[in-house]
Amino acid sequence: MNKTIKANICIFIAAVIWGSAFVTQRMGMDSMGPFYFNALRNFLGSAVLILVWFVTHKMGIDKDMEPEYPASPTDGFLTARRKMLIKGGLVCGVVVCAAGVSQQIGLQYVEAGKSGFLTAMYIVIVPMLGVLLKQPVRANHFVGAILGVIGLYYLCINGAFTIAWGDLISLVGAFFWAVHILVIDHFAPKLNPIKLSAAQFFVSACLSLLIGSFVEEISMEAIRSGAIAIIYTGIMSSAVAFTLQVFAQRHANPTAASIIMSMEALFAVICGFLFLGEVLTARELFGCLVMLVAVIIAQVSPADLIKKKNS
Secondary structure, three states: OOHHHHHHHHHHHHHHHHHHHHHHHHHHOOOOOHHHHHHHHHHHHHHHHHHHHHHHHHOOOHHHHOOOOOOOOOHHHHHHHHHHHHHHHHHHHHHHHHHHHHHHHHOOOOOHHHHHHHHOOHHHHHHHHHHHOOOOOOHHHHHHHHHHHHHHHHHHEOOOOOEOHHHHHHHHHHHHHHHHHHHHHHHHHHOOHHHHHHHHHHHHHHHHHHHHHHHOOOOHHHHHHOHHHHHHHHHHHHHHHHHHHHHHOOOOOHHHHHHHHOOHHHHHHHHHHHHHOOOOOHHHHHHHHHHHHHHHHHHOOHHHHHHHHHO
């Protein structure tokens, strides 16, 4: 089995984890508010990633993940790298906190499967934000965006042309996930991805805990009741799935990787049906299908297909 196939398998597993996590995230809302849940899962995810970094450091392979790491780093280089890690952790942490909390609030009102598809809109939103940052945007990005809006109409808008509160909050979360992708794109090439992820989750957890202490209540009984959801999302979704993605994308084709990762929306629907008994209406299923097509089109360029065919 070659490296590309192994990488695609790793990304597929990550998509399954992310999709199934919508179920446990919704279950977590039964015992605590979105801020405390986000804080606890992110503290756990950060701790696991710190452990992963510690193990890789002891094995002497952590420097291989450091971009442009000299054989004999100077004090100035190490200081600059630490400052970059702090800056990246703060920026990415604030954004991932906004994204995660928005998603959790939305899950109080929206089915897990529907939330998965709304969240998947970040792949369509990213190129639209890229225009503002003067990044190249291809025709398939615009086609994907238009189809995405059509899909959202069938998925979220009712006959009175109104959008439900949970749908709106979930879309806000998708916007912040799109912003998160862009800030990660800026900082990731400059930092060890495991360190950056651990830092951002720690910042997100601290911020969520701070806000939660003013607007929510928590108890040990609530933590015990939501323990399974916290453990699964903290370890599997935040730590394991992220690590699989980081290492897999060293060998995976970017277009193929993006399409596979977007499959988390399908797994969210499947897991919502299997474990929560959620059933979407025919209208909502059609909206999901259109959004799935939009996500795929936004990632596949006709030029890439022609190039692959001729290669």
